Amino acid sequence: MSITLTPSDWLALLGQFLTLSLLAVGGAITTVPDMHRFLVDERHWLLDNQFNASIALAQAAPGPNVLFVALLGWNVGLNAAGGALSGAATWISAALGMLITLAGILLPSTTLTFVATRWAHQNRDRRAVRAFKQGMAPIVIGLLLATGWVLTTNLGTSLQHWPLWLLAAVSAVVVWRTKVHLLWLLGAGGLLGWFGWV
Amino acid sequence: MSQASATPPDHPQPQSLNELFWAFTWLALQGFGGVLAVVQRELVDKKRWLTREQFIEDWAVAQVLPGPNVVNLCLMIGDRSFGVRGGLTALAGMLTFPLLIVLVLAYLALGSSHTGQLQDALRGMGAVAAGMIVATGLKLLPALKKNVIPALACTGMIAITFVAIAILRLPLIWVLLVLGGLTSVWAHRLLARAEEERTA
Numbered sequence: 061m062s063i064t065l066t067p068s069d070w071l072a073l074l075g076q077f078l079t080l081s082l083l084a085v086g087g088a089i090t091t092v093p094d095m096h097r098f099l100v101d102e103r104h105w106l107l108d109n110q111f112n113a114s115i116a117l118a119q120a121a122p123g124p125n126v127l128f129v130a131l132l133g134w135n136v137g138l139n140a141a142g143g144a145l146s147g148a149a150t151w152i153s154a155a156l157g158m159l160i161t162l163a164g165i166l167l168p169s170t171t172l173t174f175v176a177t178r179w180a181h182q183n184r185d186r187r188a189v190r191a192f193k194q195g196m197a198p199i200v201i202g203l204l205l206a207t208g209w210v211l212t213t214n215l216g217t218s219l220q221h222w223p224l225w226l227l228a229a230v231s232a233v234v235v236w237r238t239k240v241h242l243l244w245l246l247g248a249g250g251l252l253g254w255f256g257w258v
Numbered sequence: 259m260s261q262a263s264a265t266p267p268d269h270p271q272p273q274s275l276n277e278l279f280w281a282f283t284w285l286a287l288q289g290f291g292g293v294l295a296v297v298q299r300e301l302v303d304k305k306r307w308l309t310r311e312q313f314i315e316d317w318a319v320a321q322v323l324p325g326p327n328v329v330n331l332c333l334m335i336g337d338r339s340f341g342v343r344g345g346l347t348a349l350a351g352m353l354t355f356p357l358l359i360v361l362v363l364a365y366l367a368l369g370s371s372h373t374g375q376l377q378d379a380l381r382g383m384g385a386v387a388a389g390m391i392v393a394t395g396l397k398l399l400p401a402l403k404k405n406v407i408p409a410l411a412c413t414g415m416i417a418i419t420f421v422a423i424a425i426l427r428l429p430l431i432w433v434l435l436v437l438g439g440l441t442s443v444w445a446h447r448l449l450a451r452a453e454e455e456r457t458a
Contacts (some may be wrong), residue, residue, distance in 0.1 A: 081325055086430040088326045106337055117363050120380045125263045125287040126326035128275025130357055131364055145365070157410055162353075169325020170349070174331045174342060187449050194405050194449070195319035195442030197311075198412040199434065201402070203321070204294075204395030204418025207426040211388035215381055231389025235295065236396045242299060245386050246290050251380025254375055 061107055069103075072223045073136065076162025077129070079192060089163055095132065105136045126165065133161030168210040201203070208232065223258040269306050271339050275347045278339065281305070282332055282351030287359075292385050293328045293352070295390035298397065301335065308335065310401035322434060327351070406448045407441065415441055 065073075076098050079093045092115065099106045114135060118128035137157025141150035182217065183189050212228045231245055252258045272278045281300070288296045293319075301307045310442070319329035329349060336348030402412045419437055422428045 082437060083324060084326070085324045085434075086321070086327070090290030090430070090458075099354045112292035112362075113391070113434075118360055120290070121356060121360045121363050122288065122330045123291050123359070124289070124326055124352060126358055127353070127360045131360060132305060134361065134364065166325070166329065168350075169323065169330065170333060170345075171323060172335065173320075173323050173330045174345060176319065176335055177334050180319065180417035187446060187453075191446035191449055192442045193315045193318065194407065195440075195445035196322075196438050197402060197405055198319065198407065198415035199346050199419050199438045199441060200314050201395045201398050202319045202416040203423060203430075203433075204398070205392055205416070206420045208388045208390075208395070209420070211391065212385060213424075215388070216382055224381065226381065227385040228389040228392070231386040232392040233389075234395035236388050239303075240290055241297075242296060242390060245366070245390070246383050249382035249384075250379040256377040256378060 061110070061139045061143045063105055065105070065136075065138045067248070069091065070156070072103075073105075073157070074121055074160045074164050077133075077161050078168055081165045081168040084165070095129075099132060099136065106132065107138060110135045112140075129165045130158045130162045133157040133159070136161070223252075227252065227258050269309060272344075274454050275340060276344065278344055279351040282336075282348045283355050286352045286356045289328075290387055294331075295387070297328070297331065297393045298394045303397075307339075307444055310398055311404060314398055314401050318438075321430075322438070406445050406452065411444075428433060 076095075080094060083094075084091045091113035096111055100108055100111050109130065114131035115128045118168065119125060121127065134154045134157055137154035138150065138158065145154070147152065161216075167195055180189055183209065208228070212225060215224050215228075227249060231249070234240055235242065249258075272281065285296050286293055288300075298313060302310060303311050315385050316331055317327075320327045320334065323330050329352065332348040332352045333345040336344035336346070338344070340347065389443055402409065405412060407415075415437065419433060422433045422437065423430065
């Protein structure tokens with residue numbers, strides 16, 4: 061896919077991700093619908109399958125899931141340079157797109173995190189701050205259990221998916237009760253999947 | 259000073275920015291399907307840079323603030339030892355190598371012939387990653403012993419949060435605001451009463 065981006069388009073891309081950063085309560089993944097609206101539906105800077113592949117790849121790779129935002133920017137930059145990696149100009153364009161979206165999604169939230177953490181640390185003796193921390197603790201634990209549940213059900217809810225459920229449950233108990241290295245478990249899960257056993 | 263914010267003597271701190279950078283690089287590279295479970299295992303269980311209570315507190319704040327949660331968490335942990343420099347170093351560690359890997363994968367994915375099998379493998383790893391996150395929650399349970407809210411009520415709040423998110427699929431922000439708000443107000447009252455009793 062080949063598109064043309066003017067300097068004001070690049071700025072609009074930055075502005076969009078700067079705004080989304082402060083809306084991303086619960087993680088960048090919660091703003092995916094809005095990114096799709098902007099990049100695919102409104103501006104036609106990305107194809108639908110480029111958008112989906114960016115998210116799937118970043119989820120599969122190690123590291124924070126927010127890296128899908130970098131891939132979205134990379135692909136926009138690539139499209140702006142003709143759609144294929146050939147020569148220095150296309151690399152620079154793709155890297156520029158990646159820097160813009162990643163900086164956009166990180167700058168506002170990072171600044172806010174520093175400010176809020178400082179404030180909370182300086183006021184840690186205040187009853188309100190202590191009450192917030194203690195009050196949130198059971199909610200946080202409930203959230204973690206729920207996240208595991210949601211991730212497992214996303215893999216499949218019908219009865220034929222019972223091996224996946226069993227694998228998730230066994231992993232939970234093993235990680236909870238033993239010190240087995242997490243990479244061994246992930247490797248085992250990958251092999252079971254590759255050979256079609258789960 | 260609250261117990262949970264103080265760093266007990268048996269909790270060492272990272273000695274240099276270099277150590278911080280590589281610790282977070284290693285964390286990120288182990289984090290298939292999310293980094294949170296690895297953070298708990300490496301920084302709380304193994305390196306002991308954080309207590310369970312500190313981890314829960316930081317994670318609660320990281321959840322409430324906008325932005326990628328794990329990124330917020332690594333900023334806070336780095337900031338605690340070396341200020342803003344530490345936060346940014348931890349962030350750089352978290353992003354640099356995974357970013358390179360994602361780009362290589364994106365490049366290779368264009369020409370792979372095993373895409374179906376790869377997806378099956380990823381699904382298997384996804385199930386393990388989901389189990390790891392459940393285990394992280396289970397391992398944090400003992401931290402509630404020091405909580406001002408009674409144990410039975412804590413268990414009830416865990417169950418309500420689970421149902422709200424996992425079964426009813428309510429938006430996270432409302433669950434945090436309403437349930438978190440209620441328990442925080444309650445904790446505030448209990449703390450106030452405890453302080454009155456101590457001074458009386």
